Amino acid sequence: MKNLTFIIPQEAGQPFLAPEATGPAPALAGGTTRHPLQGRMSDREIDQQLVERAQRGEKRAFELLVIKYQRKLERLLSRIVRDPSEIEDVAQEAFVKAYRALPNFRGDSAFYTWLYRIGINTAKNYLIAQGRRAPTSTEYDSEEAEGFEDAVGLRDINTPEAELMSKQIGRTVNEAIDALPEELRTAITLREIDGLSYEEIAKIMDCPIGTVRSRIFRAREAVAERLRPQLGTAKDRRW
Amino acid sequence: MSQEISTLMDGELDSDEAARAIRALCASDERRERWTTYHLIGDAMRGDAGGRAARAQRIFDALEREPTVLAPRRPLSTRSGRIAFAAAASVATVAVVGWIGVQQGRSTGADTLARGAAPASSQPAIALPEPKLVNDYLVVHRQVPNAEFYRPASNRVPAAAR
Numbered sequence: 497m498k499n500l501t502f503i504i505p506q507e508a509g510q511p512f513l514a515p516e517a518t519g520p521a522p523a524l525a526g527g528t529t530r531h532p533l534q535g536r537m538s539d540r541e542i543d544q545q546l547v548e549r550a551q552r553g554e555k556r557a558f559e560l561l562v563i564k565y566q567r568k569l570e571r572l573l574s575r576i577v578r579d580p581s582e583i584e585d586v587a588q589e590a591f592v593k594a595y596r597a598l599p600n601f602r603g604d605s606a607f608y609t610w611l612y613r614i615g616i617n618t619a620k621n622y623l624i625a626q627g628r629r630a631p632t633s634t635e636y637d638s639e640e641a642e643g644f645e646d647a648v649g650l651r652d653i654n655t656p657e658a659e660l661m662s663k664q665i666g667r668t669v670n671e672a673i674d675a676l677p678e679e680l681r682t683a684i685t686l687r688e689i690d691g692l693s694y695e696e697i698a699k700i701m702d703c704p705i706g707t708v709r710s711r712i713f714r715a716r717e718a719v720a721e722r723l724r725p726q727l728g729t730a731k732d733r734r735w
Numbered sequence: 736m737s738q739e740i741s742t743l744m745d746g747e748l749d750s751d752e753a754a755r756a757i758r759a760l761c762a763s764d765e766r767r768e769r770w771t772t773y774h775l776i777g778d779a780m781r782g783d784a785g786g787r788a789a790r791a792q793r794i795f796d797a798l799e800r801e802p803t804v805l806a807p808r809r810p811l812s813t814r815s816g817r818i819a820f821a822a823a824a825s826v827a828t829v830a831v832v833g834w835i836g837v838q839q840g841r842s843t844g845a846d847t848l849a850r851g852a853a854p855a856s857s858q859p860a861i862a863l864p865e866p867k868l869v870n871d872y873l874v875v876h877r878q879v880p881n882a883e884f885y886r887p888a889s890n891r892v893p894a895a896a897r
Contacts, residue, residue, distance in 0.1 A: 539746045544764035545757050551806035555798060555897060557761050562794050563771050567778055588794050595798055599806035635814045661789070662779075669779035687745060688780045695745045705747075713741040727788060728771065 524583070543607040562591055565608055570617050576619040586622050590615040656697050665726065672722040676715055683708055684715035740769050 537545075543564075549557035568705060573583050594614050601610055673681055682701065686692045694712075698705045739756040742748050748756060760766050775787055 515831055535749045535751075536746070537748055537750045541750070542743065542753060542757065545754065546761075548760055549757070551804065553803050553805050554761055556767065557757075558798065559795055560760060560767065560770055562798075563774050563791060565781055566791055566794070570790075571783075584790055584793070587790070588797050591794050592801060595801055595804065595815050598804045601806075605863055660868065662783075665775065666779050666782065669776055673780070685780070688777045694745065708771065709738065709742050710776070712745070713738040716741050717737065717775050719776050720769070721824060727775075 540606045544603055547584065547598065547601060547603070547607055550595070551601075558595055561611075565611055566591075568608070569611065572612055572617055573619050576616065577622065582622070586619050587615070589622070590618040593618060665723065668722055668726055669719055672719040673715075678717055680711050680715040680718070683711035684719075687712050736766065740766055741773060744770065744773055783862055 506683055543561065544558045546561050550561070564651050566587065572589050573590075574580075575585050590611070594611050597614065673684070676684070679701070683697055685726050686697045686700065687694075692700070692709070694705045694708045697708045697712075701708065736756070736759050738749060739748065740760060743756040743760070755821075760770060767889055778787060815847070
C-alpha cells in the first residue's frame, strides 16, 4: 500500500475489536434515539435502485455504478490479465457488456457479483482471442469475487501515466488529510482505511452517530476542495 | 444534500433518505461529481487512485455510444414476490378444494332429500298406512305356517285322532 501516512488509532498489527454493544443506541444528530441499523438501506439495495433507474433508461445511474465498482473490478481483472493497458480495455468491455445485459439482470444476485462474473468471462474470452491460456473456471469463481476486496499480493495495475497521476493525487490527498483537525482526520481514517461503520466510529470517538456523519462529510469536503484544481471542474468533464 | 451523498456512499442512510439521495444524485452533474470525488478520495487514502478519472471517462464515452437500454418492469422479480405468489397460489388451491368438498357434502344431503321427495312429486300420491297399522295387519293376516306344517306328512297326527 502506498501513502501510509494516515494516523490509524489502534496499535499496528492489532486487529480492531469493536467494543461490546451495551447501553442505549447512540443519539442521532437530530436528538432522536434509535437503533443504528433500523431501516438502513443496504449497499445491495442502493445498487438495485441504481440498476432499476438504469433499466428505465437513466444512463447516468449506471455511470454511478461504474464509479463505485471500477477499481474493484480492475483489481479483480488484474489477477487474470497481466498488462495494465489490457486490464483497462477488458474493464471497459465488461462494463459495456454489463450495460447491454441490464435488461436480463433480475436482482437474483447482488449487482457486483453479476458484474464480476461478466468481468471474469470477458477476461477469459479476451485471453482466448489473444491465443493465450485462460484460467480454468474454478480459479476465478464469481463467489470468490464477492469477498474479493483488495490489494494484498496484487501487482500494480497502473500504466506509467496513471501511476504519475496516482502519485500526484495521493500526495494532494495526504497533505489535505494532514491539515485536517484531528477529529475529522480520525473519523475519515476509521471509515476509509479501517472500513468501520458509523456506529463503531461513534463508540471509539465517544460521540453521537450524527457527529460522525458530519465529521466524515466535512473531511471529504475539505479534501475535495484541495483536489478540485487537479481534477478540473464539472464543466470540463461529465462526472 | 452533499452530506447525504457522503452518507449514502457509506451505506448509512435510511431507506427513504437513500431513495431521495439517489434521485438527487441522478439528477445533477454537480452531485455526481461529488460522488466521484469522494470515491477517489477513498481510493487515494488506500493508495489506489491511479488514473481512475481518465479510465472512468473512457468507459463513459464507450457507454455514450451504446443505445439506451429500456428493460420491461418485473413486478414479481424479487424472491419475496415469488414466495408471496407461491403462497397465494397454495392458499387458493386449498380454498378451491375445500369449497368443492363442502359443496359435495351439501349436495349429497340435498340429493338424498331430493331422491326421497322426487317420486312424491313426480308420481301420483299413494297413501301409506301408519307403521303400527302395518304391524297389526301382518299379525292378523300372517301367513307363517305353524309347527305342524313343517312336520313330515307321515308323522302327522290325523286330525280325527287328536
